[in-house]
Amino acid sequence: MANLTEFARERYAQAALRARPASIWLRRGWSETLIELLIRLSGLSTIAIVGLIFLFLVREGLPTFLDIPLRQLFSGRWYPIEGLYGLWPLLVGSLVVTAGAIIIAVPLGLTTAIYLGEIAPPWQREILKPLVEVLAGIPSIVLGFLGWVTLAPIIQGLGAPTGLTALTGSLILAYMALPAIISISEDALYAVPKEYRDGALAIGATQWQTIWRVVLPAARSGLAMAVMLGIGRAIGETMAVMMVTGNAAFVPDLGLDMPLSPVRTMTATIAAEMGEVAQGSLHYSVLFGIGIVLFVVTFTINLIAGRLVGSVVRRRGGQL
Amino acid sequence: MTRAATERSIKINVRNFSFYYGDFQALDSLTLGIGQNEITALIGPSGCGKSTFLRSLNRMNDTIPGARAVGDVLLDGKNIYDPEVDVTELRQRVGMVFQRPNPFPQSIYDNVAFGPRVLGTARRSDLGDLVRQSLIDASLWDDVKHRLHGSALNLNPGQQQRLCIARAIAVKPDVILMDEPCSALDPVATLRVEDLMRELAEHFTIVIVTHNMQQAARVSDQTGFFWLGRLVEFDETERLFSAPREALTEAYITGRRG
Structure with a gap:
């Protein structure tokens, strides 16, 4: 008691x-x-x-x-001096360069992330990861310069009339999007619980089967987000692209050699022409109109990426 | 429940087995025989090496840098640490169930079908039957038969653990290793898994690590007591718990040491 x-x-x-x-x-x-x-x-x-x-x-x-008929806006002629404001060549230019960059950067980025996160021995990881960060730190203008000096002659050697083409821009952009894709996908792979890998290995799966059938599906949303953010990075880039794509506001002919023709992107158009227009003129507001289009595109991409992150969080029961 | 010593046929024969993490010796020359179709329980305080020993039976420790094994582990007379042993084949024969249920974030069906698919052990047309039979054997079929293609993560922890058992037996292993399989489960789910273990022992050899001495006493045929990397005592479960030979064993099972 x-x-x-x-x-x-x-x-x-x-x-x-x-x-x-x-x-x-x-x-x-x-x-x-x-x-x-x-x-x-x-x-x-x-x-x-x-x-x-x-x-x-x-x-x-x-x-x-408001002032330009939609039909003219989507026509193929961008001659601001003659009052023709067709955005189509610029949209196609951005699309071709960005699509090319994605086709190059996504497989390269994902495989690099898989190598870094799943296969590389620790000492290699310690060397490579900071290098990826350094890559992210290279100013885009420097990459544009490199593209101009070293890449363009090589591309011209492939038989293009000029070295300054959509492909040159794609390669430079791919390089710029790579660090984001690599580091975000690596984070996504890192977030996959070790228990999943143990479970697969304990059944007798090989390392590759474990990565392909368990780790990658489990990291799916994070990987998709990495790709989306890489695209966002690529579509918004200006200076380097302006230097190496040739700045020709034509709609390139559809075909296999489409990447080898010069194009002009939306961003490059704004940067190149903004200094020459009279403030308040129609040309001036069209440049801002292009800005709106860009804003909508990147906003949509970010929205989709955000949705993907949200679904990752929900599936893990609220923990990222 | 227990068989006379003469009837036992040894499935895994461990001889002078030591294990190192770098310079640290985790296991010190163990020698024991794990009997076919028996449940062998490994008990001992945390850090005594029982989990290390369990994971060295299917070489899951291989993934840890600096890990090194010395001595023999003979599975049906063949040393699993032989350089020419195919580790994936070994793990197909010696399956494993982990402490925390770890179903893949996929459907229930895909979880069970995972092993046969990656190992190519079942024909496509037989896969459905194999999945069904594995779930029946893991006494999970009635719980999930109407939602085989729903996410495995929506199951409760007890069901998830039985799913992991189904996933392990779908590749028809000889041995199933269980690393504290009930420590994340409530008492009811624990009893279901224990019942399941007794049923599975008719077809498989089971080795279980447990912190729960009642569990070891309830389910196992043989019990090994680990202390600081040594196997202090290994005997029939009844004898080990009723009349331990070593003073250390007695102190541990009566709760005075550990």
């Missing part, structure tokens, strides 16, 4: 100890309120700035869609 009261007293003391920290929160003063306000403000300002950017884009670019 004595033991029991002793026990009860001890429990009571413990409970009292646990209860005490709560009272500290009651004494929160003005500094707490101020800090909370600051955090709230900075959070809201980010959202406000995004909204303002979009509003600004729409205000400046809206005449494009």
Whole structure:
């Protein structure tokens, strides 16, 4: 009996100890309120700035869609001096260069990530991972320069009339999208629980079967997100592309040699012509109109990528 | 439940087996015989080497850098540490069930079909029957027969663990290793898995690591007691728990050491 009261007293003391920290929160003063306000403000300002950017884009670019008939907007002639604003060549240019970049960068990026995450011995991983980070740090203009000096002559050697082609742009862009694709896919592979690999190996699966049939499907959403973000990176890139794609606002002929013709992307058009237009002119607002198109495209890509991340989180029961 | 010593036929014969992680010696010259169609329980405190020993029976420790085995583990008389042994073939014969249920994030059907598919051990037309039979043998069929193509992750932990057992037996192994298979399960699910083990022992040789001494006493035929990388005592379960030979064993099973 004595033991029991002793026990009860001890429990009571413990409970009292646990209860005490709560009272500290009651004494929160003005500094707490101020800090909370600051955090709230900075959070809201980010959202406000995004909204303002979009509003600004729409205000400046809206005449494009109001003053120019849609049929002309989607025609193949981009001659701003003659008042012809067909966006089609620029859309096709962006599409060809980006598609080429994706076709090159995605397989290369995914296999590199698989090698880094699943196959490479630790010492190689320690060398290669920082190298990938360095790759991400190379300024795009430097890559454009390299493309101009070294890549273009090689491509011209393939039989193209000029070395500055969609393919040259694709290669440079692929190189630029690679670091994002590699590091995000590697994270996705890393997030696959070791238990899955153990389970597959313990049944007698080989390492490759384990990767192909268990690890990759389990990381599917993360890998898709890596690809999406890589695409986003590629489609928004400007300077390097402007340097190496030849800047010809024509719709290239459909065919196998399509990548070997010069093109001009939407981003390059804005960058090249913005300095020459009169503010407030139709040409000026068409350039902003192109900006709106780009904004919508990248926003859609980010939205899809975000959905994919969301579904990963849901499937793991709320944990990333 | 227990058989006379003369009737036992030895499935896995372990002779002077030691295991190292780098410089650290995890197992110190173990010698024991694991009987065919018996349930062998390995008990001992955390870090005593019983899980290391279990994982060296299907060479799952191979994936750990710096791991090194010395001595013989003879499966049906053949040393599994021979350089010419195909590890994937070994693991098909010696399956494993883990501490935390680890079904793949795929359908129930695909989980069970995984082994036969990667090993190519079943014809496509036989796969459905094999999956069904494995689920029946793992006493999971009635729970899942209407949702074979639903995600395995929607099963409760006890069902997930039985799914992992179904996945392991679908490749028709000789031996099933179980590493604390019930430690993540509630008492009801635990009892179901224990019943299942007794049924499975008619067709398979089972080695189980457990922290739960009642579980070892309930299900196993033979029990080995590990202490600091040594096998202190290995005997019929009844005898080990009722009349242990070593003082250390007695201290551990009565709760005075560990």
